[in-house]
Amino acid sequence: MESIISGILVSAVTSGAVIIIAAIGEILNEQAGVLNLGLEGIMAMGAVTAIIVVNGITPNAYLGLLAASLVGVLMGAIFAFGTVTFKANQVLCGLAYTFLGIGLAGQIGGSVAGQPAMARFEQIRLPFLSTIPGVGDILFNHNILVYFAYLLLPAVSTYILFITRHGINIRAVGENPAAADASGVPVDRIRFFYTSVGGALAGMAGAYLTLGLTPAWTEGVTGGRGWIAIALVIFSGWKPFYVLIGALLFGAITSIGYMAQIHGWSIPSSFLAMLPYLATILLMVVPILVRGGDQHKRLVIGPSASGQPYYRE
Amino acid sequence: MIESLVSSLGLQWQLEQRTDVSPWRGAAFKILAILLALAISGIAIQVSGLSFPAMLNKVVTSTFGTDYGRQQLGILGTPLILTGMAVIIGQRMRLFNIGVEGQLFMGAWAGALIGLHVDGPILLIMPAMFIAAALAGAIWAYFPTILRIKAGISEILTTLLLNFVARHWVFYWTFGPWRDTFVANLSASERIPYELPTIYGSMHIGIFIALLIPVVLYLALERTVWGYEVSTIGDNPRAGVFAGMPATRQMLIVMLISGAIAGLAGVIEVTGTVHRLSSSISQGYGFLGVMVGILAEGSPIALVPSGLLLAVIFNAGIVLKTQGLSFIAVLALTGLILFLAAIGEVAAKYRRVRVIEDASEDEAREHSTRLVCKPSADGNPERTMERYSDGESYHL
Numbered sequence: 001m002e003s004i005i006s007g008i009l010v011s012a013v014t015s016g017a018v019i020i021i022a023a024i025g026e027i028l029n030e031q032a033g034v035l036n037l038g039l040e041g042i043m044a045m046g047a048v049t050a051i052i053v054v055n056g057i058t059p060n061a062y063l064g065l066l067a068a069s070l071v072g073v074l075m076g077a078i079f080a081f082g083t084v085t086f087k088a089n090q091v092l093c094g095l096a097y098t099f100l101g102i103g104l105a106g107q108i109g110g111s112v113a114g115q116p117a118m119a120r121f122e123q124i125r126l127p128f129l130s131t132i133p134g135v136g137d138i139l140f141n142h143n144i145l146v147y148f149a150y151l152l153l154p155a156v157s158t159y160i161l162f163i164t165r166h167g168i169n170i171r172a173v174g175e176n177p178a179a180a181d182a183s184g185v186p187v188d189r190i191r192f193f194y195t196s197v198g199g200a201l202a203g204m205a206g207a208y209l210t211l212g213l214t215p216a217w218t219e220g221v222t223g224g225r226g227w228i229a230i231a232l233v234i235f236s237g238w239k240p241f242y243v244l245i246g247a248l249l250f251g252a253i254t255s256i257g258y259m260a261q262i263h264g265w266s267i268p269s270s271f272l273a274m275l276p277y278l279a280t281i282l283l284m285v286v287p288i289l290v291r292g293g294d295q296h297k298r299l300v301i302g303p304s305a306s307g308q309p310y311y312r313e
Numbered sequence: 314m315i316e317s318l319v320s321s322l323g324l325q326w327q328l329e330q331r332t333d334v335s336p337w338r339g340a341a342f343k344i345l346a347i348l349l350a351l352a353i354s355g356i357a358i359q360v361s362g363l364s365f366p367a368m369l370n371k372v373v374t375s376t377f378g379t380d381y382g383r384q385q386l387g388i389l390g391t392p393l394i395l396t397g398m399a400v401i402i403g404q405r406m407r408l409f410n411i412g413v414e415g416q417l418f419m420g421a422w423a424g425a426l427i428g429l430h431v432d433g434p435i436l437l438i439m440p441a442m443f444i445a446a447a448l449a450g451a452i453w454a455y456f457p458t459i460l461r462i463k464a465g466i467s468e469i470l471t472t473l474l475l476n477f478v479a480r481h482w483v484f485y486w487t488f489g490p491w492r493d494t495f496v497a498n499l500s501a502s503e504r505i506p507y508e509l510p511t512i513y514g515s516m517h518i519g520i521f522i523a524l525l526i527p528v529v530l531y532l533a534l535e536r537t538v539w540g541y542e543v544s545t546i547g548d549n550p551r552a553g554v555f556a557g558m559p560a561t562r563q564m565l566i567v568m569l570i571s572g573a574i575a576g577l578a579g580v581i582e583v584t585g586t587v588h589r590l591s592s593s594i595s596q597g598y599g600f601l602g603v604m605v606g607i608l609a610e611g612s613p614i615a616l617v618p619s620g621l622l623l624a625v626i627f628n629a630g631i632v633l634k635t636q637g638l639s640f641i642a643v644l645a646l647t648g649l650i651l652f653l654a655a656i657g658e659v660a661a662k663y664r665r666v667r668v669i670e671d672a673s674e675d676e677a678r679e680h681s682t683r684l685v686c687k688p689s690a691d692g693n694p695e696r697t698m699e700r701y702s703d704g705e706s707y708h709l
Contacts, residue, residue, distance in 0.1 A: 037469065041648070087663070088655040091409060091469065095603055096651035103645025110639055219641065224477050231470045270485035277477040281460075284471070288464045309659075 041101020076199015450576020
């Protein structure tokens with residue numbers, strides 16, 4: 001029983017990391033007022049880029065990661081070009097990106113489909129910490145991207161968003177772009193920049209999928225994780241550290257499914273496969289239940305101008 | 314440091330709304346978006362070593378030149394028009410139903426449930442299947458709508474996540490209890506004996522249903538009090554509420570109708586095309602419905618041509634399988650069209666003006682406007698703004 005629980009926890013940590021990386025990217029661009037529903041597509045492109053670089057050019061997981069993030073930046077920048085520069089409808093562009101990314105990744109990934117990754121992120125056992133009985137193996141024996149997702153990324157993004165003056169500017173742009181503009185904050189530039197950053201992180205999340213978690217490319221390898229990341233942004237109340245809780249809960253529920261299959265519990269696998277999606281919907285409801293209070297307060301509050309194009313009057 | 318990096322991304326111009334946009338301008342930009350997307354993918358195909366003209370030729374001849382191709386157009390067009398309608402009606406209330414795919418699956422499942430387990434005359438069973446499908450689709454749309462109304466949770470995410478649940482639900486039945494063990498390598502139920510009559514080869518009367526529903530909804534939206542309330546609330550929710558209109562109830566009704574239409578699309582696939590409940594009963598029709606709805610710009614009438622256009626693109630994917638293009642590449646093409654169309658939508662409504670931050674006096678004068686008062690026929694002065702450079706005027 002103990003091995004089952006620690007197995008669930010380990011896989012919760014690893015599968016949650018994908019969601020965290022993508023979700024924190026989404027928090028950054030939503031705080032700046034750009035809703036990017038195309039994470040799924042960017043993740044797919046990142047995933048396929050990483051494995052093509054690793055299997056086709058050089059077996060170095062870090063170069064794969066770099067290439068995936070570059071593709072992510074590029075896609076984020078094109079998204080920003082459409083939604084920030086041209087002010088196109090963000091929801092439509094996001095959907096378009098989902099189709100575009102999944103379709104393009106499927107087409108160019110045909111040659112590497114089903115192949116295992118030639119290089120993957122090795123597990124790094126943190127000295128001292130990993131010897132702590134009980135939690136050592138669960139928390140401190142993972143690949144580098146897991147540490148990045150759980151420690152560095154939330155810390156840095158929280159610092160930038162909530163501690164620096166620049167972060168106030170970002171949130172002002174997402175909350176009231178007209179006021180930000182009037183006080184001299186470059187609205188479009190900030191939006192452009194953070195949409196690209198969000199794209200880069202989504203690309204990295206994709207690379208982690210094919211070089212860490214799975215580690216192989218198949219069509220549909222993203223399996224809705226991009227959408228789940230966007231849902232967890234709502235759960236988190238647009239705060240990076242709360243994403244960790246959501247991602248861990250999500251990861252635990254997902255891995256219960258895996259464990260059930262491995263240990264041969266008699267639940268149809270289709271029902272287990274539904275769990276993550278249902279759990280994500282539940283997670284979106286939780287903050288509302290927690291917040292309680294009157295009808296008005298219970299509504300999900302995010303950056304007011306997220307999803308709204310800004311036109312200077 | 315970041316700030317300086319951010320400000321180096323210089324953007325020197327901004328957009329200004331056009332005062333009058335004809336619908337033709339919007340349509341022209343949509344067509345332009347499609348052509349541009351085709352050109353981009355043509356170049357990509359050419360670069361990757363395949364021949365784009367040969368592919369185009371193959372698509373056109375096999376889609377329009379053969380009986381099979383034309384039938385295929387009708388068969389594919391049916392679910393696409395319906396899913397497009399499901400998306401459009403939601404958008405009237407500013408609700409984005411991306412769960413059409415899942416609602417379609419649930420409708421197909423509910424239809425199959427009756428078709429597989431109830432024996433009776435077709436004239437009784439067929440309507441029962443359709444009603445069950447509409448109900449199942451509506452129920453699948455009900456939960457996200459309630460979450461949206463009661464808790465403000467984005468219906469975009471909840472409807473989308475429920476797609477995966479619906480897919481796995483149908484997987485369960487087609488791989489498990491309902492699996493046709495006679496045809497071993499098929500993940501589908503047994504053949505369902507209740508079939509829609511065919512009119513042209515394998516093309517069935519589902520196309521009439523797909524043409525009828527938009528007409529009915531068009532009349533309901535344009536000619537009834539209900540439709541008036543829906544468009545008022547959709548245009549301005551606060552105004553609707555102040556006028557005493559039941560905004561949340563209309564939201565719910567609109568989404569239930571949207572889900573029901575999606576469910577019908579599912580049962581039409583079961584009874585008309587596939588004749589089984591298969592785990593691939595929808596090949597992304599729900600998602601393509603979003604495309605259809607956008608290209609139709611929310612008009613139930615423009616829905617038919619844009620549904621058929623998507624059918625052509627979709628059919629191209631099937632035809633080109635033999636030419637080294639995987640079917641999923643079609644998804645990329647539709648994504649590209651959608652992205653460009655979304656940009657085109659804005660480009661049609663706005664004009665680009667330069668930001669004059671460090672402009673010289675002459676330049677500033679060229680872009681600036683002056684107030685002009687002219688006497689008009691009824692005696693009241695007519696006030697307009699006029700641009701110095703070209704004398705173009707704006708009404709105040």
